[in-house]
Amino acid sequence: MSGTGFTELRLDRVSRSFAGRDALAELTLTIRKGEFIALLGPSGCGKSTALNCLAGLLPLSRGSIWRDDVRLDTVPPERRGFGMVFQNYALFPHLSVRRNIAFGLQMRRVARAEARRRVDAAIRLVHLEEHAGKLPGQLSGGQQQRVAIARAVVLEPSLVLMDEPLSNLDAKLRLEMRTEIRRLHQTLGLTTVYVTHDQEEALSLADRLVVLRDGEVQQVGTPEEVHTAPVNRHVAAFMGYRNLLPLRAAGGAGAGIRVEGDGISLVGTPVGTVAPGTGVLAAARPEDLRIAADGVPAVVEVVEYQGREVAVEARTDAGTPLFLRSAERPAPGDRIHVTAAPDRLLVFPGEPG
Known part of the structure; x- marks a missing residue:
């Protein structure tokens, strides 16, 4: 054969x-x-x-x-x-x-x-x-x-x-x-x-x-x-969505849904049925988070040089780690604000598991 x-x-x-x-x-x-x-x-x-x-x-x-x-x-x-x-x-x-x-x-x-x-x-x-x-x-x-x-x-x-x-x-x-x-x-x-x-x-x-x-x-x-x-x-977790944030759905925001918790407030895209008031898991890749004028406040802890970009690990005031890649070069100890485009933040229903 x-x-x-x-x-x-x-x-x-x-x-x-x-x-x-x-x-x-x-x-x-x-x-x-x-x-x-x-x-x-x-x-x-x-x-x-x-x-x-x-x-x-x-x-x-x-x-x-x-x-x-x-x-x-x-x-x-x-x-x-x-x-x-x-x-x-x-x-x-x-x-x-x-x-x-x-x-x-x-x-x-x-x-x-x-x-x-x-x-x-x-x-x-x-x-x-x-x-x-x-x-x-x-x-x-x-x-x-x-x-x-x-x-x-x-x-x-x-x-x-x-x-x-x-x-x-x-x-x-x-x-x-x-x-x-x-x-x-x-x-x-x-x-x-x-x-x-x-x-x-x-x-x-x-x-x-x-x-x-x-x-x-x-x-x-x-x-x-x-x-x-x-x-x-x-x-999502296996495919590099390193930011996995247990939050709650606060309600609709245009085509997306607002998610909140522990000082975080972002708009994402629901995957499946996400009901307001329920627990969700918001997921984003490091390259899809960015430093902005406003957003989630966080303090830079680690900066790794990776050529044209740096890999940044920051932590929110409530202690949630955030991983991002940036062309900007913040220094450890800098206070920054982090956000994501709604289509790059995926929101999965149910309690994280």
Whole structure:
């Protein structure tokens, strides 16, 4: 079944339990051919469990997986035609780069001339021509990850599964490899499912994000949708809305709603139904708070230089921390006023939890 194409891959209520507890619950998702899907969430949210169920490394507790009209969850992993890239590279230390990449083709008894052609092409794709004869131990971490990716794509898989492939690399290499993975995805027309806990990584790579928490899907959407319009407080918190303010809804204010509490009074955009007089959680990113002539009074505590901007941590008179980014350069001890545009302050209903 290796290399079998498909129009769509469907996960229908895919669940996996351990000791009677769901690590993944009712995951329903349709992946279109050529899509780059990122499974995103904190440790323990179920994203690697989902990937391993898709790969066939874990049997399902409930649900089913379909490639077009063919049921896949009953097919052994080696016959699903998927390529896998692991966090720890999983290279054979005694085999050269070329032989590592060729290994899967040999197992599939691909003709020698065809295997050589495909290995040469894969080595060129990941820019390792000068390193083809080296052993993995002679390569950098980024180069080893390139070998792992080449080993997966040389099989011409219908789907590539990547489990936190960049987490062992330093910051510079992560950026370089991110670009490389996206380039390979586009060049080869791959369908990719990618597991990560890094929001920036997911936003830059994926066509759609699947945000998970405690084994349950919280939101599925494009990077822009998830980044700018998180559907609940949990997605907002994970996607960088660092200012999470427990307040009360005071009433309507034009298209928005005024929220107040502990010396804070701001206007935000309700997400869902927000009733006046009820507890809410107001959420804003640091870049969406700004220093203004009037607003919430606060005292600057920490200023961090970040190039053209500084990151500022301030504290209100009631002790609530506020995190913002500013082109202005306040000093610790300065008294400032902080505000936010109503469309950049999201207001979620219910008591914070």
